[in-house]
Amino acid sequence: MYDVVVVGGGPSGATAAEDLARAGKRVALLDRDGRIKPCGGAIPPRLIADFAIPDDLLVARITTARMISPTGRRVDIPIENGFVGMVDRADFDEFLRVRAGEAGAERKTGTFQRIERDGGGTHVVYRDKASGESTRLTTRLVIGADGARSNVARGEVPGGDTIPYVIAYHEIIAAPEAQGAYDPDRCDVIYDGRISPDFYGWVFPHGKQASVGMGTGIDGIDLKQATADLRAASGLAGCETIRREGAPIPLKPLKRWDNGRDVVLAGDAAGVVAPSSGEGIYYAMAGGRVAATAAIACLASGRAADLRLARRLFMREHKTVFHVLASMQNAYYRSDNRRERFVSLCHDIDVQKLTFEAYMNKALVRARPMAHIRIGLKNIAHLTGLVRPDYT
Known part of the structure; x- marks a missing residue:
């Protein structure tokens, strides 16, 4: 019997699992192997401080942000008295999962299928990657941190199947030295309807690599062609493509994050990506932390209503910014x-x-x-x- 099963091992789920394990709870962290979310990889100083991120995970330190308009107007904004750290999600997310495991969380690798309930409790059913067999984890509570189109949210939380989102697509490329329109110390944000008619495109340096991509909520947009056009405009068309990734990014926090019984959501599953900027890593980790806090309160009191603390705590601090x-x-x-x-x-x-x-x-x-x-x-x-x- 676990106290909590966390479904999803991204920054939100890994943070929740680590916090729970450090609080002495028996927790399982279930994650699909090999999934990397498309992401610019920017993390602010507060994230680095709040979640004790070591310097060796930072692949670049950005000191300038450039905004580019539809007519090509450029506005450079210096980052005074600091920098924005850049991480590669493949390494960053795994670091967080390893740290959760070192804190005591039991890592499970497989694909979530459903939640079942009977006289023996609540059971998370997943397909184990190694065996291919359906396996059950019996638990008191579940944290759904399985992304923007969360299967946990869809099956358990009212409104979890209607969250609005944009589709993000990016290409990780081998980055050149500073040349032409590309600067390894600068993030470029492109507000141009030819790249994205309703969101934006980006060129974010990652040290020896760079993330080039865009997002849109409009059906029929050729994301790969738009990214190819962005690479060409940035002088990056000839760079080696290392990997391509796409995924939904939610646009609005859900009005409810729990099912009033034994499930609470966190991160993208709860819709906590900042509007306008699409920034999600910090808010995902903050969401994982408040979900863990709510779960600990619920386990201590036995009151399912305490799961509402997750959304209440998050919105108390971030509602105005959102x-x-x-x-x-x-x-x-x-x-x-x-x-x-x-x-x-x-x-x-x-x-x-x-x-x-x-x-x-x-x-x-x-x-x-x-x-x-x-x-x-x-x-x-x-x-x-x-x-x-x-x-x-």
Whole structure:
């Protein structure tokens, strides 16, 4: 009998499993072998500090972000007093799983099939990779951390089958030295309807490699062709392609994360990817942590209602940031004209400072109220057309 079975071994599930094991719970971590999520791989300083990420996992340290508009306008935003770390998800995720195992979590490799219940308890049924046989893990609670189209969420949590998402696709390539449009110390974010009509494209350095990709929620878009066009525009068409990956990225947190009985969701399964930016690693790990906290509370009290703590704790800290980012996406991603105005707005020094302070620390900065007022007025001016995009 396990206290908790965690389904999904990405950053969210591995974090939940480690926290539970360190709290003295008997926990199993079930993960499919070999799956790597398409991801730019950016992690902010707060993640590095909160989750004790060692320096040797950072394959690059980014000091500048470049925003590129539909007309090719470039706005470079320096990252003052720090850097954004870049990780390769293949190595990063496995490090987190190994660390969970070292803390005491029992690792299982296989594919989740379903949850069954009988007089003997709750059972997670999965197909074991080694034997090919269906195997049951009996448990008191389940944490579903199995991605944006979570089978756990779909079968157990109201609304878990209707979460909106975009499809992300990227190619990991062998990166060149600095040349032309490519800089190994800079992340490029491309807001161009020819690459993505409703999201964005990216070129993110990973040391000797780079992630080049895009996302869209519109059916019929040729993701591979859009990525090929982006590589060509960035001078990366001739670079060796190491691997190609695609997966859904959720756009909105679910209104409910638990089934009121024995299941709670975490990470992409709960929809906790930041709107506008698509940033997910930090929020996935934060989601895994609050899911573990809720599970520990439920195990101690015997009250299934304590599973609601996961969503409540997460939203208490991050709801405002998610609301602001969703408003930005709804306002600016709907057309190239709006995207042009968004990149122009990013040229503003107030926007740059507050945006990166919020990104690095994962909270809206309240220390400069006049800057917030100025940004609000500038935002209205750009959206209404009172300010024309600055192309200088």
